[in-house]
Amino acid sequence: MPFTRISLRPGYSDAQITQISDILQHSLEAEFAVPPGDRFQIFEELPPRLRVFDPHYKSRGRSDNFIQFHILAGKPRSCEQKQNFCRLLCKRLQAVLDIHPNDVMVMIHFNTADDWSFSQGQLLSEEGL
Known part of the structure; x- marks a missing residue:
């Protein structure tokens, strides 16, 4: 149940946004144990004045194509799952859209079923009751 911002x-076209979305989803399903159909994503296009980042911090050089993926996930994943996911995401973004891995930043946070309500005010933790 990841939610990704x-x-x-x-400047990305609708087709490119769809490709990024699909690459993210396929990478989550392949390496993060996410079931098909569990897709919750928000894209936010920000002008340069609202995107402040150091081009070299912990990177070999970011460009204006820099993309951040902020993932909120409901159950913890192993270090290996997180590594495999990040590597696959970067590999696919580069192969399909020529987005350099230096321009991809991923932040992953975890929470619990008590922190999610998918609809009707019912907590995910209540669904098993």
Whole structure:
């Protein structure tokens, strides 16, 4: 049940946004144990004045194509799952959209079933009751 906020520069076409979404989803399903159909993503296009980042911090050099993936997930994943996911995401973004791995930043946070309500005010933790 990950929820991902994707922050990127303006100018991507609708087709490119769809490709990023699909690459993210396929990578989550392949390496993060996410079931098909569990897709919750928000894309936010931010102008340069609202995107402040160091081009070299912990990177070999970010460009204006820098994309942040902020993932909130309901159950913890192993270090290996997180590594495999990040590597696959970067590999697919580069192969399909020529987005360099230096321009991809992933932040992962975890919470519990008590922190999710998918609809009708019912907590995910209540569904098993």
